[in-house]
Amino acid sequence: MKENTVIKKMSAGMLLNYVLITILAFACLYPFLNVLATSLSGYNPVLSGKVTFYPIDFTIEAYKQILGRTTIWTAMRTTVAITLMGTMLSLILTILAAYSLSIEDLPGRKFMTGMILFTMYFGGGMIPTFLVVKGVGLYNTLGALFIPQSISVFNFIVMRTFFKGLPESLKDAARIDGASYLMILLKIVLPLSLAVIATIGLFYAVGYWNSYFDALIYIQDGDKYTLQLRLRSLLFGNELGNAADDVGGTVVMPQSLKMATVVVSTLPILVVYPWMQKYFVKGVMLGSVKG
Template structure:
């Protein structure tokens, strides 16, 4: 094969590759565009099924309509509350666990780490956990949505790996100067760990924002519904309703209204996504190397 032939072949392969990936990216993006298009298109355009991925007869009526609904505001508020409280609690617990158990000669370190890691492979399951949550008085309380799942073993491993990799010399120097472990954590370790704290914090926040199953089983009071639960009721109405409580939310909605609600509940994720993306690759890599 002559060199020029080969070059030509390479170029075609490259172009095909670029095109296929661009197509794949479009397929990945299409559902989002579809949602947005539906949410801002006119009633008739939606009804006749002409909407695909760009708006027809642009209108913001659907958004105006959902912002008038008190139930959406209430669900938004609840979700923001549990996301903030949950992320704070999760970060504190994960950080102290990871820091404490990253100290190499802490007596009992192996046993305690082992007890935490074991829960990755074995657990009580749905009903025993449900009974414990009920038993400690969290049933139908917002606390049930973040306290029982406050620490993720995966995030613990990521953070502990990070702490272990910090240079010991800094901590040792502070210890020799008489600083306590608490002071070392607050004044030396944490300032060096801002990127990992941001990553893990975002992981937790997205998890809480998207969590739906906990709310489904622990929350009875319609006034404590989270955004995802409310969204499910609005989207699927009675057809998918397994709880008798959903009947109140079974309103007839047009597709535009549904899709506008989907958009509103997804926008916060899209807002934090650029920050999330900056760090998560590293987080995934550390997490996949087991502790």
């Protein structure tokens, strides 16, 4: 009887958990489903506010107009370029800094680590950073969007913790065979760190892809706008107009055009993330418990 009671309590508890998780999952998914449904719905349902989480009067005219704009494709290419260059630079700098400062007998290791951690809590401020960026000639260039913020202290800590947790016996054996620190990094450390590198790379890539504030401050030319800044100008500016647009005889609401732009800017990350998820979870767990 006691075992049956325990099983019933566990079943009731599991059922309650499933219900709560389902509600939370729907609450998280509903905004995106609403955006997607609005972008695929016709003029009248959007105008009357009938669209919830599924399209009504299905149409793709909003996407035809958005993808027909050269400004969107230009912003897409710029964002892809910044994401690729920024992620590569950030990974290289983070790996080199984390590996160097994970070496126990490095002179001044604690001091340099402390200086890096200091920047995590006390930043230079927006105006001094702007003056530095402008002073070194990066203002209104794509370099201003990834060079000043090319390393994250949090990502550095995660990677350094992981490197410190690698077996010292492997490194010692390599040193006995005459391997340099660089050779140890390339031949031993990096092959054993693919999971955490993929995780940190995903952190950086998502950050560069979603960043718009840096472009808002440092970029003036419209042909250098990132996708997120172009999206902002579409959502809060007058690029789409305030009235409905007639596309090939089909009336398209500005709201549908805005939501289509949101989907276009979000879709690449949604496509890439499932392929990186196994590395993401594994890398975060390893980087947090080792060392």
